[in-house]
Amino acid sequence: YVFIVQKGYQERETGPESSVITKVKGVTQSSSKVWDVGEYVAPPEGGNTFSILTRVEVSPAQAMGTCPEGPSAVCSSEQDCVPMAMDVSSHGERTGRCVPWAGGTLRSCEVLAWCPAEGGSVSESLAEMATQFTVLIKNHIHFPRFGFSKGNIQAPESDYLKSCTFNTTSALYCPIFKLGFLVEQAGEDFAALAEKGGVIGVIISWNCDLDLPDAECNPHYSFRRLDPKGALASPGYNYRFAKYYNWNGTRTRVLIKAYGIRVDVIVQGQAGKFSLIPTIITLATALTSLGLGSFLCDWVLLCCMDKEQRYSSRKFEQVPPG
Incomplete structure (x- = not known):
């Protein structure tokens, strides 16, 4: 089992060196404007982690000045407002005044x-066409x-990626996914995810037997949600x-509060190739566990060595009859 199924004859390497480049395409529209990829994708350079905006809460035309803090700082008199006080949940520095709001x-x-x-922001959804965005x-x-x-990507022609979409059986080497497909494969509802945001993991696994042709080493994709669904705190x-x-x-x-779908691309894998040292170690371990090690050593010493008679006389004791 260890030798055949677990390939104990191979030297193995885990955690391949990896590079990931991503690119998103698509256009959508909210109630006030058209959004293109330059506005709804962050960061724009495209790495192994990126987010796609699906809903925004907009606080327009903010300028530096004085104004009521809002519901987090309700007061009845100026004694409730300590001058120059600030904390992590406030919007600025308190002036010490209690004003109408x-x-x-x-x-x-x-x-x-x-x-x-x-606090008085306007909510806009970008999710109408977001399912059709391509990644x-x-x-x-x-x-x-x-050295492997x-x-x-294995394109049979230069413009192959312009017309293909990922399919496990017919287009494995066309890594272009629709955003709706990623969410669906992760078992999530797109509308609910777009409303509150969430993190989708795209896991690419490379498990390669390098004793076989290179064509047998193929990527395997899996998808799942990475952030805790239904969390009560900061969902x-x-x-x-x-x-x-x-x-x-x-x-x-x-000021824009952006809700979106963050995509984390995680690459993992292992490779194995025949090597004499692990083969010997595996065989020796197997023989020892079966109790055959001492038998084989005895057989070699008794049958194949020049001094087998001396070894035999020391191993076996002659008992005289009677």
């Missing part, structure tokens, strides 16, 4: 910050111990970024 029905501590403070995942691996390299995946501009001489920004 929410149309005057409530009061909140005033802060020096980007105003108006985040190219270009992977190249190398096993340095054996291979990639996951999903989101982050913030800002776009700055000048408005009538005032530095102004648009």
